[in-house]
Amino acid sequence: xxxxxxxxxxxxxxxxxxxxxxxxxxxxxxxxxxxxxxxxxxxxxxxxxxxxxxxxxxxxxxxxxxxxxxx
Numbered sequence: 370x371x372x373x374x375x376x377x378x379x380x381x382x383x384x385x386x387x388x389x390x391x392x393x394x395x396x397x398x399x400x401x402x403x404x405x406x407x408x409x410x411x412x413x414x415x416x417x418x419x420x421x422x423x424x425x426x427x428x429x430x431x432x433x434x435x436x437x438x439x440x
Contacts, residue, residue, distance in 0.1 A: 371438050372396055377429035384432075390421070393434045397423055400432075 372393050375381040385396040394411075401408055412424040415436070423432035 371435045373433040373435070374400065375431050375433060377427075381433070387434070390434065393421075393423070393432070397425065397432050401425060 370387055370389070370393070371383055372385045372387055373381045374384045384400055385393075387393045387396055397411075398408065406425075406427070408425045410426055413421060415421050419435065419437040421434040421436055423434070425432065
């Protein structure tokens with residue numbers, strides 16, 4: 370599955386390909402650690418289009434896991 374990061378300007382880019390949701394959490398933590406962003410909470414929800422959204426508390430930036438695409 371493909372994991373994307375969406376910045377505050379709505380620009381979305383691929384950051385990793387993962388096997389499952391646990392792998393997505395690991396990549397999200399790695400991505401945030403590299404940028405010295407502290408995650409205090411994580412909310413997730415699935416959208417009807419097959420994307421799982423990860424809100425890590427930035428208010429304007431999100432991660433998206435495409436559940437429709439396998440690696």
